[in-house]
Amino acid sequence: MTVLLRLLFAHVISDFVIQSDNMCNGKQGKTKKKYVYQLLHSFIHALMAYIFVADWSNWIIPLTIFISHILMDYIKVEYMKKNAASFIIDQLIHIAVIVILWLSIFNQDGTFNQEFFKTEWNSLNMWVVAIAYLLTLKPTSVFLSLFIKKWTPPTIADRSLPNAGKWIGYFERILILTFILTGNAEGIGFLLAAKSIFRFGELSKAQEIKTTEYVLIGTLASFTIAILIGFTVLQIIK
Known part of the structure; x- marks a missing residue:
């Protein structure tokens, strides 16, 4: 369960803390430079997921996160309006990808390096509270x-x-x-x-x-x- 919370934490940090307003606007620009911003944003998501999950030999997690963000950013910019409904749909799709990814990995018991984490790092309550505070900041502000x-x-x-x-x-x-x-x-x-x-x-x-x-x-x-x-x-x- 804590693996799922780490992935969600990485998503919120990447989308609403690391991503600046300039990067957000750059992804939706009218020049080809927007694709550079989309690639950079997707790379940040993949990197944060890789760091927080900390299964250093498993590249499926960052690769899946990277590809899903590239596709979703492209679809959102090209075909979706900038409104509350689009924001919710975008976030739900990203969360669905994370949950599916977590479920598929969770079934492969023993793939995670549990020795890397301290007891607090694996604490369900700590991650729930951390995500809650993050959600009250920029995610709520954007919505x-x-x-x-x-x-x-x-x-x-x-x-x-x-x-x-x-x-x-x-x-x-x-x-x-x-x-x-x-x-x-x-x-x-x-x-x-x-x-x-x-x-x-x-x-x-x-x-x-x-x-x-x-x-x-x-x-x-x-x-x-x-x-x-x-x-x-x-x-x-x-």
């Missing part, structure tokens, strides 16, 4: 930006600090997940109240109804995802 895109006011970017909303979302979801995992879920209420005072107070004064609704949708969606991740983790590790 939310696609989800609320159609409601985004045209001048919202001009009235806020660069990337401020993204980092506010990161911190709030980390806090929510930490509150839940430490048994202090009541802290979520105080966090929501504090954010409401600072963000909704000014907006209501300015009577900017559309902007208020936009911020409210984003906030509630962000809180909901973090809470769902938190309680899902509790169910897995208890």
Whole structure:
């Protein structure tokens, strides 16, 4: 089971931590240079999978990851629209490839170098929590930006600090997940109240109804995802 979690961890790190905005935009460019970005991105995924699984003699894992990402990136760029549905489909396909790969290798008992890993490295709970924190960061941020895109006011970017909303979302979801995992879920209420005072107070004064609704949708969606991740983790590790 920990092998599957390592593969998922490598996927999240490669897709949402190592991959920069420039690389993401480069993959979808209109010149042939986009193929270089796609190859580089696929190589990073393969390398991370190879490192985290650490079965140094087994090239099936990185090769499968590399080929699947090359194919999926090409299909996504050439034939799919950039929206929330495409994002979900893309991630589900990658996860399906990882699960199938894990199942096929898991049946070959004894292929993994277990001496390489410490007890903590093989801990199910550690990997579940690590993946949960990763998911609350850029993966959730990317999904939310696609989800609320159609409601985004045209001048919202001009009235806020660069990337401020993204980092506010990161911190709030980390806090929510930490509150839940430490048994202090009541802290979520105080966090929501504090954010409401600072963000909704000014907006209501300015009577900017559309902007208020936009911020409210984003906030509630962000809180909901973090809470769902938190309680899902509790169910897995208890």
